[in-house]
Every structure is written in C-alpha cells, then in structure tokens.
Amino acid sequence: DTEVTQTPKHLVMGMTNKKSLKCEQHMGHRAMYWYKQKAKKPPELMFVYSYEKLSINESVPSRFSPECPNSSLLNLHLHALQPEDSALYLCASSPSSGNTGELFFGEGSRLTVL
Amino acid sequence: KNQVEQSPQSLIILEGKNCTLQCNYTVSPFSNLRWYKQDTGRGPVSLTIMTFSENTKSNGRYTATLDADTKQSSLHITASQLSDSASYICVAADYKLSFGAGTTVTVRA
Numbered sequence: 001d002t003e004v005t006q007t008p009k010h011l012v013m014g015m016t017n018k019k020s021l022k023c024e025q026h027m028g029h030r031a032m033y034w035y036k037q038k039a040k041k042p043p044e045l046m047f048v049y050s051y052e053k054l055s056i057n058e059s060v061p062s063r064f065s066p067e068c069p070n071s072s073l074l075n076l077h078l079h080a081l082q083p084e085d086s087a088l089y090l091c092a093s094s095p096s097s098g099n100t101g102e103l104f105f106g107e108g109s110r111l112t113v114l
Numbered sequence: 115k116n117q118v119e120q121s122p123q124s125l126i127i128l129e130g131k132n133c134t135l136q137c138n139y140t141v142s143p144f145s146n147l148r149w150y151k152q153d154t155g156r157g158p159v160s161l162t163i164m165t166f167s168e169n170t171k172s173n174g175r176y177t178a179t180l181d182a183d184t185k186q187s188s189l190h191i192t193a194s195q196l197s198d199s200a201s202y203i204c205v206a207a208d209y210k211l212s213f214g215a216g217t218t219v220t221v222r223a
Binding site for chain 2: 045090100103105107
C-alpha cells in the first residue's frame, strides 16, 4: 500500500463552522505533513509531525489545529476560518522527517470557506 | 526570494513531441532535487529524486538531469501523451524542501 488517503475530497464551510480534515497512511512512515496550496502556486508547508510529535509549525494561525492521534493518522481541525483560507490542503508522508526520503502526497482536500 | 526558479511558466506541445523543462536552484547545502507531476486539483506525484552525485535519472518517458555545479536541472518528456498535461514542479532540498512555481504543460492532439 503506497497511498496517502485524505477525506473529505471537498469541503464547504462557513466562517463560524468547526470541521476537520483527515489523512491516513499505512506505509509505516514516521513523518507526516500538512501543506496548503492556492491555485497556480506551489504547496506551502504548514506542519510537520515526526514520530507523532509536532516538530514544525510554519507560523500557521491558530484557527488551524493539527493532531496526530497515532502513527497512521493525521488530522487538521478547522475553526473560524476566513475566505482567504480556501485552498487545496495536501497531506503527505515520508519514511522520516529528514529531507532525503521520498515524499508521498494524498489527493488533497479542496476547502471552500464562505 | 524563491530559491527555485522554473522555466518556462507554461508550454503547449503536440502529442508525440518532446519537450524540456528547466529548473535553477540556489539552496545550500544541497541535498537532493526532485521533480513532481501534479494534475489539476490532485496531489503531486513523484517522478524522480536525485542526489548531488547523480547526473541523470529516468522514469519511463521522463528523464531528469542534474548539474550540481551550475545548480541546474531539467526534465525531458519524450513522445508526449495527452495524459502528460499537468503542472511539473521542481523541488530542491537542503534542510527543508523549496518548491518551484511549476511549469504547466498542455499536450494537444
């Protein structure tokens, strides 16, 4: 199994809603990532988890709250988002958090904030 | 300033033709150079990953080259197919990954 699975594929939410994005991998990877990608732009790193602990937070606003319940799962909790947060949110995993290993991306969750 | 610059920004080619995409990077110390293919609205898929000691690496009809001295890489697509229409992203790694803005390739029948 070489897949990173993200749900939901599409999400529409209001600015007062609370929602979550989910990511799952069963490759035994120890590092998991959240990226944000706006249209026609490259992915921007948001968070890195290494061995289930948050190792990098790229100064992301607190309305985005990551969670890593176990080594296979990664969540991104969303609350009080702004319309400019609308984007494709990509989850990725790699064997370790060093930048030498292959990075596997999920298909992404397309988020629209109204 | 972005540490990874890609050119051209976009290109259109006819099915069956070849094309070459360029990537210049300034990251240091350099660890590896990656090329990803991203279909519209989908996640990136890895094509190649090369360390400084590798000059060329192929993945089917995709061939990447790397010149670590000049800090340049290229991705050559041979005998293009309609399914090659996508954005191709160059990523250079030092202690983190730096993404280029991508080259959008459109293959026309």
